[in-house]
Amino acid sequence: MKVVQAYRFALDVTPAQERTLLAHAGAARVAHNWALARVKAIMNQRAAERTYDVPYEALTPAVGWSLPALRKAWNAAKQDVAPWWRECSKEAFNTGLHALARALKNWSDSRSGRRAGRPVGFPRFKSRRHTTASVRFTTGAIRVEPDRMHVVLPRLGRLKLHESARKLARRLDNGTARIMSATARRDGGRWHVSFTVEVDRAEPSPARPDSVVGVDVGIKHLAVLSTGELVDNPRHLDAAQTRLRALGRAMSRKQGPDRRTGQRPSNRWQQAAKRLGRAHTRVANLRRDSLHKLTTRLTRKHGTIVVEDLNVAGMLRNQRLARHIADASFAELRRQLAYKTEWNTGQLIVADRWYPSSKTCSGCGAVKTKLALSEREYKCEACGLSIDRDLNAARNLAALAAEASTAGSGPVAGREADRQTRIRGQVAVKRQPGAALAGQTGTVPPQGRATNRVLTRSH
Numbered sequence: 001m002k003v004v005q006a007y008r009f010a011l012d013v014t015p016a017q018e019r020t021l022l023a024h025a026g027a028a029r030v031a032h033n034w035a036l037a038r039v040k041a042i043m044n045q046r047a048a049e050r051t052y053d054v055p056y057e058a059l060t061p062a063v064g065w066s067l068p069a070l071r072k073a074w075n076a077a078k079q080d081v082a083p084w085w086r087e088c089s090k091e092a093f094n095t096g097l098h099a100l101a102r103a104l105k106n107w108s109d110s111r112s113g114r115r116a117g118r119p120v121g122f123p124r125f126k127s128r129r130h131t132t133a134s135v136r137f138t139t140g141a142i143r144v145e146p147d148r149m150h151v152v153l154p155r156l157g158r159l160k161l162h163e164s165a166r167k168l169a170r171r172l173d174n175g176t177a178r179i180m181s182a183t184a185r186r187d188g189g190r191w192h193v194s195f196t197v198e199v200d201r202a203e204p205s206p207a208r209p210d211s212v213v214g215v216d217v218g219i220k221h222l223a224v225l226s227t228g229e230l231v232d233n234p235r236h237l238d239a240a241q242t243r244l245r246a247l248g249r250a251m252s253r254k255q256g257p258d259r260r261t262g263q264r265p266s267n268r269w270q271q272a273a274k275r276l277g278r279a280h281t282r283v284a285n286l287r288r289d290s291l292h293k294l295t296t297r298l299t300r301k302h303g304t305i306v307v308e309d310l311n312v313a314g315m316l317r318n319q320r321l322a323r324h325i326a327d328a329s330f331a332e333l334r335r336q337l338a339y340k341t342e343w344n345t346g347q348l349i350v351a352d353r354w355y356p357s358s359k360t361c362s363g364c365g366a367v368k369t370k371l372a373l374s375e376r377e378y379k380c381e382a383c384g385l386s387i388d389r390d391l392n393a394a395r396n397l398a399a400l401a402a403e404a405s406t407a408g409s410g411p412v413a414g415r416e417a418d419r420q421t422r423i424r425g426q427v428a429v430k431r432q433p434g435a436a437l438a439g440q441t442g443t444v445p446p447q448g449r450a451t452n453r454v455l456t457r458s459h
Helices: 015-051 067-081 090-112 166-174 241-252 267-301 322-328 330-343 389-402 435-441
Strands: 002-012 134-137 150-153 157-161 177-187 190-200 208-217 221-225 230-232 302-308 347-351 377-379 386-388
Touching: 002 330, 015 067, 015 090, 015 134, 015 177, 067 090, 090 134, 150 177, 166 177, 166 190, 208 267, 208 330, 208 389, 221 267, 221 389, 241 267, 267 302, 267 330, 302 330, 302 389, 322 330, 330 347, 347 389, 377 389, 386 389
Parallel strands: 208 302, 302 347
Antiparallel strands: 002 157, 002 190, 134 177, 150 157, 177 190, 208 221, 221 230, 377 386
C-alpha cells in the first residue's frame, strides 16, 4: 500500500539561518501579493468595461489562474518587481504562486457549485506581521544526513534537527519511502520542517479484524466505547487556563500595536506575545499527542469503527460549551480515524447526522421523543433498561455495523429513521432493534450494500 504522509521535525536554526528562512518566506509573500494584485486589476478592468457595453472581443485579455500561467507572468516581471530575486530560491516564489492558484481555484469552484462546504471567499493579500512564515521546496537537494540529526534544503544548506529523524531515515535507507517535498514553517515561535513522503506501507490487519466498536465522543469523556471503556477527556486547555490568563494580562499591560494611529508594538509586548504563543502551542501539541495515541490504539485493535457525523460548527454556537467542544477536537478525532483505518486495512463507518443514537434503547430499539442533555442516564420505559447515556449511544452505533456496506465507509442511517425536516428539528420515530437484538435481526445486506430505508409519513 502506497500512501502519502508527512514527517515533521523541529529545527534548531542559527540566527543567520533564521534570517534566510524569513527572507524566503518574504519572497513567497511578495510573489503572492504581486500576482493577486495583477489578477484583481484585470478583473476590475474587465468589469468596468462591461458597464460601458464593450464587446466581449474588445475586453482586456483575461489572465490565467493556473500555476504555470502565474509562474510565466512572474518570470517576465520579476526583474522589475523584485530585483533581488537571485538571492532566494525559485521555490520560494513558487510557494506564493502555488498558494494563490489554489485559492483562486477554490473560490471559483465554490461560486460555481463544484466545491462542497462553506462558501470560499476571494483571496486576500498576505501581511508580513499576520502571516505564518512558510516556504515549500519541491526540487533541488532535499535529503536527511547520515547522522539523522541534520537535513539539507535548497539554498538553506544544512539545518540541525532538534530530534532524530531515524524513523524517516530508516524508510529512506530501505527504499520504502520517497521524499516529494519539504516545507519549512515557523509555528509557535519555532521553526519546523515537514517532509511530504510517499511511503510503501505494509498492510497490517487489526489485532481483532472481526471486532466492531462504537465510539461516542463527548466532553466529560472524550470517547465512550461500546465495549464499556471510558476514555477521559484530558482537558488540556482548561488545565492551562491559569497560565494563559496570567500571560494574557501581562501582555495587556505592555504597549501593543494600534492600527488607527500606526503605533508599533514595544519590544516587551512582542516578547510577551511570544510567551503566550508558546503556551498555546504547548496545549495544541498535548492535544494532538493524546488524539494520536487514542486513534492509533483503536485502529490497530478493532477491524470496524463506527462514529457519528456531528455538526461541530453548530455545536460551537453554544457559548457555554464552545470552548470545551473546541478543546476536545471532535473533527480531528474523526479525521485521524479516517486515514488510520485505511492504513490498518480496517473500516470506518460514519452514522448519519440525524441518527438518534442517544434516544434509542440499545436493548429493545424503542426511541424516546425527547431526551434532555441533563439526563446522563438512559431509562427505557418499554423494557426498563437503565444504562449510562453515552454507553447506550456507543452500543447503538456499534449495532449499525450490520447495516453498513463492507466495501467502504459513508453516512449510514438506521432503518425506518425519519429524516424529514420539521419545525422542531429531526426526530427518528422508529428504528431497528438495538445492540441486544442485533445478532438476531441485523444481517449484512447482499453484495455488501447498505440498507438505508427512509420512513416518510403522510400528512
